Amino acid sequence: MTDQEISQAAKQFIDSGIQLDTIYEPIGCMFSLRASDVGPFIRDSDAFFAYECGLSKAEYVEWKIFMASGRTCSATSLRGPCRRPARDSQSLSPQEYTRRAKERTLLCSLHMKNYSGRPVRESD
Numbered sequence: 001m002t003d004q005e006i007s008q009a010a011k012q013f014i015d016s017g018i019q020l021d022t023i024y025e026p027i028g029c030m031f032s033l034r035a036s037d038v039g040p041f042i043r044d045s046d047a048f049f050a051y052e053c054g055l056s057k058a059e060y061v062e063w064k065i066f067m068a069s070g071r072t073c074s075a076t077s078l079r080g081p082c083r084r085p086a087r088d089s090q091s092l093s094p095q096e097y098t099r100r101a102k103e104r105t106l107l108c109s110l111h112m113k114n115y116s117g118r119p120v121r122e123s124d
C-alpha cells in the first residue's frame with residue numbers, strides 16, 4: 001500500500017466516524033491521527049512524533065529513554081554516575097528535555113546547586 005492509498009483508506013474511516021487514536025508514548029496520552037498521518041506513523045512512530053515535536057528522531061528517542069529509565073541526573077561523581085532523579089523532570093516535554101540536555105542542566109537538586117555551566121565533577 002502506498003502512503004496515498006493508506007491516507008485514502010484512513011480518510012474513509014474518519015469520514016465514517018471511526019477514530020484513529022494512538023498512544024503517545026511514554027506519556028500515555030491519546031493522540032488522534034489525521035488521515036495523512038497514518039502512513040508516516042505506521043512506517044516509524046518515533047520519527048513521526050519527533051517531527052510533530054520539531055526534533056530529530058535521535059533527540060526524541062533520547063527523551064523517551066530518559067523518561068523510561070528513571071530520569072537520572074547527568075552528573076558524575078568520583079563514585080560514578082549520580083542515580084538521583086533530575087530536578088523538575090517528572091513531566092518534561094521532549095522539547096524541554098532537549099533544551100536542558102544541551103544546557104547540561106538535567107541535574108538533581110544536589111548537583112544543580114553546584115551547577116555553574118561547566119561539567120559537574122564534584123564528589124557527593
Ligand SMILES: [Zn+2]
Pocket residue numbers: 073074075082083084107108109110111
Ligand atoms: Zn545528581
